[in-house]
Amino acid sequence: MADFDPPATQEEDRGRHDLPQDPQSDGQSDPPSVKAAPDNKAKSKRPGNARDEDLRPAPAIRTGGPAPNLGQSRQAYAAIDLGTNNCRLLIARPSGENFVVIDAFSRVVRLGEGLAQTGRLSDEAMDRAVAALKVCADKLRRRNVHLARSVATEACRRASNGEAFIERVRTETGIALDVISAQEEARLAVLGCHVLLEQGEGPAMIFDIGGGSTELVLIETGEGAVPRILDWQSVPWGVVSLTESFADGAGSLDRVQRLDRYRRMRRAVRDSFADFSERLDPFRDMPARDPPRLLGTSGTVTTLASLHLGLPQYDRRAVDGLIVPATAMRDIARDLSSLDRAGRQELPCIGRDRAELVVAGCAILETILDLWPAEKLGVADRGIREGILRSLMAGARLGDANRALARRERAL
Structure with missing residues (x-):
């Protein structure tokens, strides 16, 4: 779902995670947690509350081997996210109510390349994706993943x-592969990163700028482990689809043309969010003690956050959980939109692979900042994969509890 990965060393073997990785030691004061209670599932694109019957853990798929003992912490769980631009894998084991990452993989496969023009996946794109998924399958076998x-x-x-x-x-x-709906995509993204949201009262917005779509989720935080989803929206603009729909002439546009292209991109994204913006009016006008809160999970926000920090190369521990002034992110977005592709390639944490797509990400990000005018932007280098893992582990923990209860009842 995420749009593109910031640069990483040994990308094909390790992705953006240092292995092994303990979520409790990633520099966050509030590490990710997995609760036994089911998590919220996004509702339809209308204001209101999610229904209780929708709060179910995602289904687990056995990948082979003997039936696991889900009560043991050595059990390995895996999540694969095949997006429009990337193929990503995360393998982890439970650690109390958290989890420890034991393997990860990320590769740019550009599955959606040309899709906006043809409506089909090209043979070359499918070949790239299958090759990456073969690496994932090998890792699942070697790590003895059961769920x-x-x-x-x-x-x-x-x-x-x-x-x-x-x-x-x-x-x-x-x-x-389970082709999930935009609704499920939004739900998993929230489940994977909401722990990084700033504390506060009132509605908050979580968004994910993907390769082929962007999801915005309005949530309400409270005493529960998982926030309540108030409303959500998905639009078919991601960094790949938006870039291909507003071609830049192979990078040959002059500065005036580049800025005009950027404005047209922003206009298209703004128009796609028009209905959602109207539904947000009551929440934006709601009196609150705390300013609006905003959290983004995508390669766009992590890359811009890296530029904000002046990092010579991408460092997940420095970026994941960072809070950045919204004005600083706007300034970086506008600077990038004025540069030609060669100029963007020279910047640390962008490089050749991301130079083509980052402007579209900036256009989407600035439009979201217009839509939900928060003073600060939270940055998350986590999302769907972490959401899948939490959901799988929560389901297994709930299953353990149900089996233990059944045993006690039989003993009576």
């Missing part, structure tokens, strides 16, 4: 040959 969930998002939802691709993946890799 996993593998999801595909906007590119597979939109492509006319998406179903054929899903079957090819199953045949060649053994991985059963």
Whole structure:
């Protein structure tokens, strides 16, 4: 779902995570936690509360091997997120109510390349994705993973040959991809990163700028472990789809043309959020003790946060959980939109692979800042994969509790 990965060393083998990685030692004062209670599931695109019957853990898929003892912390869980631009894997073991990452993988596969023009996944794009998923399948076997969930998002939802691709993946890799809805995508993103949201009262906004779509989720935090979803929206603008819809002439535009392109991008994104913006009016006008809170999970926000910090290379521990002034992010976005592609490539934490897509991400980000005018922006280098892991572990923990209760009842 995320748009693009910041640079990483040994990207094909380790992704952006140092291994092994303990969420409790990643520099955050509030490490990710997994509660036994089911988590919230996003509702339809209308204001209101999620229904209790929708608060179920996501389904688990067994990947082989003997039936695991879910009560043991050595059990490995895995999450695969195949997005429009990236293929990502995370493997972890429970550690109390948290989890420890034992393996990770990330590769840019550009699955949605050309989709905006043809409506199909190209043969080359599918080949790249299958090759990456074969690496994931090998890691699942080597780590003896028993419980996993593998999801595909906007590119597979939109492509006319998406179903054929899903079957090819199953045949060649053994991985059963679940093409999830935008609603489920939003729910998992919130579940994966909401612990990084600033403390405060009143509604808060969490967003994910993806490769083929962007999700915004309005939440209410309270005493529960998982926030309540008030409203949400998904639009088919991500960094890949927006870039391909507003071509830059292979990077040949002059400065005036680049700025005009950026304005047209922003206008398109703003128009797509028009209905959602109207639904937000009552929440924006609601008197609150605390200013609006905003948290973003995507390669766009982590890359811009890296530029804000002046990092020579991407450092997840410095970025994940960072709070940045919104004005600083706007300034960086506008500076990037005025540079040509060669100029963007020279900047640390962008490079050649991200120079083409980052302007579209900036256009989406600035439009979100207009929509929900927070003074500060929280930055999360976590999302769908972490949300899947939490949901799997919560479901397993709930299953353990139910089995223990059944044993006690039989003993009576």
